[in-house]
Amino acid sequence: xxxxxxxxxxxxxxxxxxxxxxxxxxxxxxxxxxxxxxxxxxxxxxxxxxxxxxxxxxxxxxxxxxxxxxxxxxxxxxxxxxxxxxxxxxxxxxxxxxxxxxxxxxxxxxxxxxxxxxxxxxxxxxxxxxxxxxxxxxxxxxxxxxxxxxxxxxxxxxxxxxxxxxxxxxxxxxxxxxxxxxxxxxxxxxxxxxxxxxxxxxxxxxxxxxxxxxxxxxxxxxxxxxxxxxxxxxxxxxxxxxxxxxxxxxxxxxxxxxxxxxxxxxxxxxxxxxxxxxxxxxxxxxxxxxxxxxxxxxxxxxxxxxxxxxxxxx
Amino acid sequence: xxxxxxxxxxxxxxxxxxxxxxxxxxxxxxxxxxxxxxxxxxxxxxxxxxxxxxxxxxxxxxxxxxxxxxxxxxxxxxxxxxxxxxxxxxxxxxxxxxxxxxxxxxxxxxxxxxxxxxxxxxxxxxxxxxxxxxxxxxxxxxxxxxxxxxxxxxxxxxxxxxxxxxxxxxxxxxxxxxxxxxxxxxxxxxxxxxxxxxxxxxxxxxxxxxxxxxxxxxxxxxxxxxxxxxxxxxxxxxxxxxxxxxxxxxxxxxxxxxxxxxxxxxxxxxxxxxxxxxxxxxxxxxxxxxxxxxxxxxxxxxxxxxxxxxxxxx
Numbered sequence: 022x023x024x025x026x027x028x029x030x031x032x033x034x035x036x037x038x039x040x041x042x043x044x045x046x047x048x049x050x051x052x053x054x055x056x057x058x059x060x061x062x063x064x065x066x067x068x069x070x071x072x073x074x075x076x077x078x079x080x081x082x083x084x085x086x087x088x089x090x091x092x093x094x095x096x097x098x099x100x101x102x103x104x105x106x107x108x109x110x111x112x113x114x115x116x117x118x119x120x121x122x123x124x125x126x127x128x129x130x131x132x133x134x135x136x137x138x139x140x141x142x143x144x145x146x147x148x149x150x151x152x153x154x155x156x157x158x159x160x161x162x163x164x165x166x167x168x169x170x171x172x173x174x175x176x177x178x179x180x181x182x183x184x185x186x187x188x189x190x191x192x193x194x195x196x197x198x199x200x201x202x203x204x205x206x207x208x209x210x211x212x213x214x215x216x217x218x219x220x221x222x223x224x225x226x227x228x229x230x231x232x233x234x235x236x237x238x239x240x241x242x243x244x245x246x247x248x249x250x251x252x253x254x255x256x257x258x259x260x261x262x263x264x265x266x267x268x269x270x271x272x273x274x275x276x277x278x279x280x281x282x283x284x285x286x287x288x289x290x291x292x293x294x295x296x297x298x299x300x301x302x303x304x305x306x307x308x309x310x311x312x313x314x315x316x317x318x319x320x321x322x323x324x325x326x327x328x329x330x331x332x333x334x335x
Numbered sequence: 336x337x338x339x340x341x342x343x344x345x346x347x348x349x350x351x352x353x354x355x356x357x358x359x360x361x362x363x364x365x366x367x368x369x370x371x372x373x374x375x376x377x378x379x380x381x382x383x384x385x386x387x388x389x390x391x392x393x394x395x396x397x398x399x400x401x402x403x404x405x406x407x408x409x410x411x412x413x414x415x416x417x418x419x420x421x422x423x424x425x426x427x428x429x430x431x432x433x434x435x436x437x438x439x440x441x442x443x444x445x446x447x448x449x450x451x452x453x454x455x456x457x458x459x460x461x462x463x464x465x466x467x468x469x470x471x472x473x474x475x476x477x478x479x480x481x482x483x484x485x486x487x488x489x490x491x492x493x494x495x496x497x498x499x500x501x502x503x504x505x506x507x508x509x510x511x512x513x514x515x516x517x518x519x520x521x522x523x524x525x526x527x528x529x530x531x532x533x534x535x536x537x538x539x540x541x542x543x544x545x546x547x548x549x550x551x552x553x554x555x556x557x558x559x560x561x562x563x564x565x566x567x568x569x570x571x572x573x574x575x576x577x578x579x580x581x582x583x584x585x586x587x588x589x590x591x592x593x594x595x596x597x598x599x600x601x602x603x604x605x606x607x608x609x610x611x612x613x614x615x616x617x618x619x620x621x622x623x624x625x626x627x628x629x630x631x632x633x634x635x636x637x638x639x640x641x642x643x644x645x646x647x648x649x
Binding site: 040041042043044045175176177178183185187213214215216217218219220222223224225226227228229230231232233234237238243246247252 | 354355356357358359489490491492497499501527528529530531532533534536537538539540541542543544545546547548551552557560561566
């Protein structure tokens with residue numbers, strides 16, 4: 022029996038991960054969007070409630086979770102009923118933590134469960150990408166892949182869509198530092214040129230291959246050495262106040278590596294173990310305490326499960 | 336007791352491996368250069384014999400094996416004696432199979448053994464790179480890293496030099512097809528522009544990360560899907576007669592992937608198992624049999640050991 026009502030959670034995520042610009046991402050434990058989906062008689066998708074105070078559209082043609090959901094229903098073709106969405110939005114829009122991806126992923130994951138799982142995870146990523154199109158004007162899969170699959174994910178190809186899951190060491194922790202400034206994704210995109218030097222490109226793919234090996238082998242030192250970015254970070258970090266100081270403090274406190282989460286302004290620091298993560302948080306906090314800028318933190322392990330059914334909306 | 340005389344072998348190698356332009360390489364089983372090194376009283380390095388009919392310089396300031404060897408001796412600083420080299424050159428220069436790298440690697444590996452192993456493998460790669468400088472005017476480490484370490488190697492960084500070894504599945508076989516035409520490395524280099532589009536660069540690093548995962552997990556299908564190259568192959572394949580036909584035939588016969596070995600003209604095809612490799616060889620042979628072009632083949636597994644001591648010069 023398929024249930025008529027389901028609560029789902031889809032995690033926030035960090036895209037790019039330094040050298041993996043546009044293709045790599047990982048999911049966060051303990052931060053994400055919740056969604057209750059209820060089967061109803063009337064055809065189509067409807068949003069009945071948005072909890073958490075986020076200023077996001079209730080119009081199902083504009084909200085990313087229902088846009089993504091509609092892409093799924095359209096691909097299914099046969100379903101004539103409808104669903105009612107109640108959203109608890111926990112991931113702040115504009116944080117760089119895949120806020121729209123969390124909602125899109127929760128929408129398609131929940132619908133797929135209620136419909137008896139007609140689609141596999143890669144197909145769900147494809148549908149969730151339609152939510153990203155509404156959010157940013159362009160389909161991109163790095164955040165939704167991480168949110169749906171969990172763990173570290175590689176978008177190896179977009180056409181056909183090919184998502185590769187990367188093993189990673191369990192001890193890995195992440196510190197998210199979110200300075201309370203706004204960085205528009207469109208501004209962040211504009212910072213990048215359409216052409217890059219072959220020599221920088223070579224540096225980038227050497228590091229991404231190194232990071233991939235480091236993750237799969239659980240070689241923390243290699244993860245740290247490889248987590249460099251010569252393409253996006255040099256330009257985009259200019260949009261984030263005290264970025265260099267925060268990064269230096271994080272590395273000095275023992276972080277394996279640190280870089281911009283997605284298009285920012287959040288900064289993420291990968292660490293071996295929670296103790297180091299706590300030290301890194303304190304070090305970064307100290308940097309911003311000397312400014313008037315407010316900063317929020319999140320510390321967790323990597324979420325290995327991705328989107329999932331939960332008991333309550335919390 | 337350190338011996339006074341040693342026979343060493345350093346394998347031929349395939350650089351680039353499709354998407355790993357300038358950073359990835361692997362070593363071939365059963366093909367490489369042999370070297371006998373003998374300790375003598377007179378200071379410095381001397382070449383007394385070159386077997387195998389190769390037209391390479393006997394002048395130790397021009398031969399890559401002694402140039403690389405001198406880089407090692409210079410770094411050691413303390414050694415006041417000398418060594419006599421006898422070379423059996425088996426890897427054809429200009430084949431794209433790391434011919435100079437085999438000789439350079441054999442030189443530094445052998446000297447290191449005779450001197451009681453003062454240097455580690457990464458340091459040997461650094462010295463062997465000086466041989467590459469003489470051969471092509473530019474230091475590059477992708478072939479020498481594979482020849483010294485064996486297996487698949489990633490040159491993650493050149494400064495400081497950081498060589499990462501990649502696990503790979505034992506069943507992997509390679510077919511080398513060497514059409515008897517000359518492709519000058521300098522011509523091959525000129526085919527590439529100094530700038531690449533960001534979008535092509537992203538495609539390339541997504542594939543390299545995918546190939547890295549495929550090798551480490553032994554996922555043959557992923558190895559095949561990832562072994563694409565949007566940077567070098569489109570331009571350089573124009574220098575190799577019947578390249579597209581040969582590649583299509585190889586894939587059609589079951590090769591996981593096929594691309595240009597180094598800067599060519601050799602073509603390599605990765606295959607799962609020897610049976611497939613034999614089929615692939617036949618398919619490629621058929622393509623060239625319809626032309627007047629002669630072609631040589633080599634089929635083997637990946638050499639997992641790299642440079643090593645052997646009994647005889649063979």
